[in-house]
Amino acid sequence: MPKAKPWLQPMPDDQFEIMRDIIKAPSPVGLESAMTLGVLKPYFDSFMPDSWAMHQFVGNAGVVWDSHPGEDERFSVMLVGHADKIRMQVRKIGSDGKIYINSDSFLPCTLLGHEVTVFSENPDTPGEYRSLTGGTIEAMGAIHFSDPAQRTGDKGIRPNSLYLDLQIHGENKADQIKRLGLQPGDPILLNRPIKRGFSPDTFYGAYLDNGLGCFVTAEVARLVAEAGGTKKIRVLYAIASHEEIGRFGSRVIAGEMAPDVLIAIDVNHDYVAAPGIGDRNMQPLEMGKGFTLTTGAIVSEQLNARIKKAAAKEGIPVQIDVSGRDTGTDGMASVLASVDSAATSVGFPTRNMHTISESGHTGDVLAAIHALKATLLAMDKEKNLDQAFRTSHPRLDQTETISHQGFEKLEKKKTK
Incomplete structure (x- = not known):
């Protein structure tokens, strides 16, 4: 067999x-x-x-x-x-606790709502990295606050509106972020390991x-x-x-x-x-x-x-x-x-x-x-x-002339 x-x-x-x-x-x-x-x-x-x-x-x-x-x-x-x-990067820490990011080679609208991990260099020990999970990428917040043109699809998401939301609340929001040691340039990756897909022999993920x-x-x-x-x-x-x-x-x-x-x-x-x-x-x-x-x-x-x-x-x-x-x-x-x-x-x-x-x-x-x-x-x-x-570079001055090959329908080759 x-x-x-x-x-x-x-x-x-x-x-x-x-x-x-x-x-x-x-x-x-x-x-x-x-x-x-x-x-x-x-x-x-x-x-x-x-x-x-x-x-x-x-x-x-x-x-x-x-x-x-x-x-x-x-x-x-x-x-x-x-x-x-490809990764996102920390760009700016806002006074309201939002961490504005660069989207790199991602289409901005594909990032919204997704969980991520931030990898941050320890400011006290350069060359040593920490990681942080629990945040999502956002841009507009709730649909209730979006521009009407965004609701209809006539207007997209601007890259410079993307931010990492760590659910920061309370007093001194920016200081809460800064105390974590996050810095501009810190890379951010999506959290989505691959899984087998619904259709046979497929898989999906980031x-x-x-x-x-x-x-x-x-x-x-x-x-x-x-x-x-x-x-x-x-x-x-x-x-x-x-x-x-x-x-x-x-x-x-x-x-x-x-x-x-x-x-x-x-x-x-x-x-x-x-x-x-x-x-x-x-x-x-x-x-x-x-x-x-x-x-x-x-x-x-x-x-x-x-x-x-x-x-x-x-x-x-x-x-x-x-x-x-x-x-x-x-x-x-x-x-x-x-x-x-x-x-x-x-x-x-x-x-x-x-x-x-x-x-x-x-x-x-x-x-x-x-x-x-x-x-x-x-x-x-x-x-x-x-x-x-x-x-063995192909020589196009040494070709075989092709003639008309007929009108019959071609049979598809079957995979064995």
């Missing part, structure tokens, strides 16, 4: 719990070590061979697990997820972007290690920082490690389900239909061809995404660091990105994991990879 394909099965509970723990790690931009060292390091330690090593960096909390440390002449492939999460890419990176590493590792290629399993503010962490890592191949792993959009974008004619990416593979921008098509072949051989579904000038992911890291790498970006369609209710499909995540594992193991069997990549 053939072995069941993981991407067509429900994700096992123990694997789901690992995914949840990685995603829920408090790792706002610039403070990513809770995920990289607090969650991912113990997980890698549980399965990686003794010959692997972990690299750390001076200016950021990114990490790289290296299958062949010190072997700089060996052909190298880097997988990159980013640990940083910060799939991009704990999900970090989970995939770790799972690929585990499966490759369990398969005996790679003999020819050096694999660099990287978890970057600062992606949400410009891909700064990954470009530093790429500059330091100079990989020959770089594959970013990040969330993508379910354009089929996205409301109100029908007239934009977006590529119909959809949850539950497989992982996504980017084309366009700086993507190296000879790398994409290898991923497609590996996925096809295993029967893993893949959806092609189209980028313009920029992949929008850490797939740009090498070119931004002026490093010569073949590059692409792998993802999974998600809904409601940058909200408290992002959702995804475990089958798409598992498809990405197993496609990347298959790609690495297939590349490890190739001869002279460096030369192969240099000489």
